[in-house]
Structure formats: structure tokens, C-alpha cells
Amino acid sequence: GMEAEGGGDNGKVVTGVKYRAVAVDEEEEHILPADDVVVAAGPWACQAEEWFEGAVQLPMEGVKSTSIVWKPPVDDEGNANIDAVEATALFCGEDHRFGTHLEVYPRPDGTIYICGIGGSDYITTSELQASAFLTDCNPKPDRAEAATKAFQMMSNSYAKNGELSHAQACMRPCPPDAKPYMGRVQGWSGAYINAGHNCWGIAWAPACGKAISELVLEGSSRSVNLRPFDPARFTVSRGRGGRGRKKGSVDVGEQW
Numbered sequence: 001g002m003e004a005e006g007g008g009d010n011g012k013v014v015t016g017v018k019y020r021a022v023a024v025d026e027e028e029e030h031i032l033p034a035d036d037v038v039v040a041a042g043p044w045a046c047q048a049e050e051w052f053e054g055a056v057q058l059p060m061e062g063v064k065s066t067s068i069v070w071k072p073p074v075d076d077e078g079n080a081n082i083d084a085v086e087a088t089a090l091f092c093g094e095d096h097r098f099g100t101h102l103e104v105y106p107r108p109d110g111t112i113y114i115c116g117i118g119g120s121d122y123i124t125t126s127e128l129q130a131s132a133f134l135t136d137c138n139p140k141p142d143r144a145e146a147a148t149k150a151f152q153m154m155s156n157s158y159a160k161n162g163e164l165s166h167a168q169a170c171m172r173p174c175p176p177d178a179k180p181y182m183g184r185v186q187g188w189s190g191a192y193i194n195a196g197h198n199c200w201g202i203a204w205a206p207a208c209g210k211a212i213s214e215l216v217l218e219g220s221s222r223s224v225n226l227r228p229f230d231p232a233r234f235t236v237s238r239g240r241g242g243r244g245r246k247k248g249s250v251d252v253g254e255q256w
Helices: 042-051 125-129 141-152 156-161 198-218
Strands: 002-006 012-019 030-033 037-039 061-070 103-106 112-115 121-123 164-174 181-184 191-195
Touching: 037 042, 042 125, 042 164, 042 191, 061 125, 061 141, 141 156, 141 164, 164 198, 181 198, 191 198
Parallel strands: 037 191
Antiparallel strands: 002 012, 012 030, 061 112, 061 121, 061 164, 103 112, 181 191
């Protein structure tokens, strides 16, 4: 949660972050002093609705998806043969035999990451606000098996000698309009959101990080127009603020 001062017409000023040491199951609440706080908690960033006392509404759907990782192939002496893995990604069509649409990503260490396994679960905002899958986000064994079989149908070498390293799962954060939340929290000084980037978070991270750093340090983003990503775009205004048509609390002019 947030520690803050002030209120009323002048809004609140962030002074710190409230936290508990979950790893050691600690009940005592601590406060980490802070002048500026950026909420970047992926799908669970929607919990900030409570932290900011309803100043912002952050509808979010979590997409829980399984993926698998293959070990590097080995040579005749049992050593990892990294050079045998081509640096070529594959984007496959629908395989109705297994219910997959594989995306195959070779890695520099010779492992192969595969997603597009199908069978994802869709987690609601209320479930995410209740910390669903926050500490345990387990893969689906049946989807890992389906992806394994689908990939082995594509590769004779992995069908004969391939060894699966592990299966895993992730939770993709998806706002209703497929746009991330990036910007200030209205009515709070020193409070920002940077979350909801779906599966593009890694690719977009450099640009998003630069934009938010400019916003925090300079007062506005020079590198990215953040207006389409306003965290308040789904927030119901507590007051219309004068005559005229509004989008939330923003004037959009008279329409005749």
C-alpha cells in the first residue's frame, strides 16, 4: 500500500510504500520512505485501486499461460552442443491435433523456449486484486505434454534425443483496450503507474522505462506521447467539473 500525507483539494503526497516480508510470512508492516512511487506490478497492479483509495480504476485481465524450455542438445560425448541450435525463431500456425500454435525461440545458451501452447486461463480483476496466482503460478501438465508432442513432430532430433528442462507459467496483464497504463495517478503527487503491457513488456521495456523516467524526473515525457495510456481512462469522475461534455473529467467540447 501507499503511505501519504495531505488530502482534500490539494490531493495527497506520497511519502512511502507499505510492505510486509511475505517470504518469511511476516505480519508486521514496514514503511519504505519514498518521494516517488511507480507501480509496475504486472497484472496485480490493479491492486493499486485500493492503495490510491479509489483515485484510479485499473480494470485488468490476467492471461495465465504455460510454456516449456528444452535443454541444449548434446553431442556423442554427452556435452552440450550449442552450435546445433539455429538462431531462427519459428511462428507456427494452428495445430489442431494438439491445440497449439507454437512460438519457438532458440536462446544463446542452446536452450529453446516455446510458448503458444493454448489452454490459457483468464483471471478477472477481482481475482487479481485478491492476489490470485501471485505466489504460485503453476503450469498445466497437459498443455506442456501437448506442446512437447507438437514440437517433436517438427524435429526428428528432439523427438529422438531431446530432453525437456522444465515447464512454467506466466500471467500476462491485459487492460480492456489492450493499451498499458502509463502515467500519473490523478490527485496524488509522486504516484505513477507503468503496467498492463500484455506479452510485449520485454520488447517495450526500454521505451516505457525511458518515458516514465522522463515523467518522474522532468515532469513530462519527451520520448513518448503518454495521453493514450492515461491510467485514469477508465476512472469514473467524482465530479464533472463544470458544464460541457466530458470524457471522464476531461473536457471534449460542446457537440451540436
